[in-house]
Amino acid sequence: MKIGEIAKAAGVTTSRIRFYEKRGIIAPAARGANGYRDYPEELVALLRFIEQAQGLGFTLREIASVEVRSGPHPISCDEAIRLLSAKRDAVDALIAEAKERMRKIDTLIGELRENQESPKE
Known part of the structure; x- marks a missing residue:
């Protein structure tokens, strides 16, 4: 072809x-x-x-x-399953890492808002 x-x-x-x-x-x-x-x-x-x-x-x-x-x-199907399973595990790890990063960002946003709202002396 x-x-x-x-x-x-x-x-x-x-x-x-x-x-x-x-x-x-x-x-x-x-x-x-x-x-x-x-x-x-x-x-x-x-x-x-x-x-x-x-x-x-x-x-x-x-x-x-x-x-x-x-x-x-x-x-082969066996090889495809092995590769896909490994890729899925890697994606799971990335998701967990992203969720932890989001938690840290949310915490920092909350702290900044508290500092912003508290009266300044």
Whole structure:
């Protein structure tokens, strides 16, 4: 498949595909005699996987570290569950940290309001 066809089928831009190639996220395409990139059809599933993973907060480095297999499912269910569970734990930690930061901010706001309202001597 040509780059425009693969991009349309996967719902990404051609520049994104070139970027993934340059960064080593996907294997470089074979080149035809005319110099055009020729991509395998199964790349569509991989590109969709990459986009979905990024949408869930995975970095390109994390995505690139996953062992990808060919076919409609780029990684095994066991690997996906392991990775998603770890990402969920990281999100939980971020939420806890944000809640603690909010508590500290609220406390400081309360203290400042008390100081603002108390009579000055």
